Amino acid sequence: MGRFISRLCKRALPFFKLMKKKCLFEWTSEADAAFEDLKRYLMSLPVMAGCWTEEFKVYLLRGTLPEKEEDIERIVREATAYCGQDGELYLRRPNDVSQRCISEEQGRELLADIHVGGCRRHSSSCTLVGKVFRSGFYWPTALNDATELVRSCEACQFHAKQIHQPAQGV
Ligand SMILES: [Zn+2]
Numbered sequence: 001m002g003r004f005i006s007r008l009c010k011r012a013l014p015f016f017k018l019m020k021k022k023c024l025f026e027w028t029s030e031a032d033a034a035f036e037d038l039k040r041y042l043m044s045l046p047v048m049a050g051c052w053t054e055e056f057k058v059y060l061l062r063g064t065l066p067e068k069e070e071d072i073e074r075i076v077r078e079a080t081a082y083c084g085q086d087g088e089l090y091l092r093r094p095n096d097v098s099q100r101c102i103s104e105e106q107g108r109e110l111l112a113d114i115h116v117g118g119c120r121r122h123s124s125s126c127t128l129v130g131k132v133f134r135s136g137f138y139w140p141t142a143l144n145d146a147t148e149l150v151r152s153c154e155a156c157q158f159h160a161k162q163i164h165q166p167a168q169g170v
Contacts, residue, residue: 038113039135051103052140053089060084091138099138107132107139111149122159125150 055075058064061084065072083090083098090098102110114131115122123131125146132142139145150156 035135038110039137053101053103056082056101057084057087057089060089061087097136099133099136102137102139104139104141104145107137107142108145108149110135110137111142111146115146115149115153116155122150122153122156 055066055071056079059066059075059079060082066075081092082101083092085098089101091101092098110132111128115128125143128146128149129142132146
């Protein structure tokens, strides 16, 4: 995982360059290229064992049902939201766009990267999740993870405190 993070950092460099510029979100072609690169890198990562995608992949790609009776019904019902393709799991979207399902760990890396990368004023949790989903990735705990990330980010907390500080006597 350490190697993963450091490689991500290098790839995210153009995003950090953006931070030094004005806060207005500016998506340069350089950042775009880096983001595409980052996406390709995440796409190429094997999904770890024990990942939430595993049971759906086993069912959709190999046609194997879970052993436990109570799991079978759930998997068959929930699996309709996904499709398996080239050994990977995708979440079906109504507009024919599908999102590659990644592990929660990979998702959190992606969030952290986008959070500090986009703008000096860190992206809110909703913006973050929107960006991640639009970029073509999905994992079930994305919103929770984004909320948690914003809550545990020192810069974000500092900023929130400034806003809520009562105005000094005028
Ligand atoms: Zn932040």
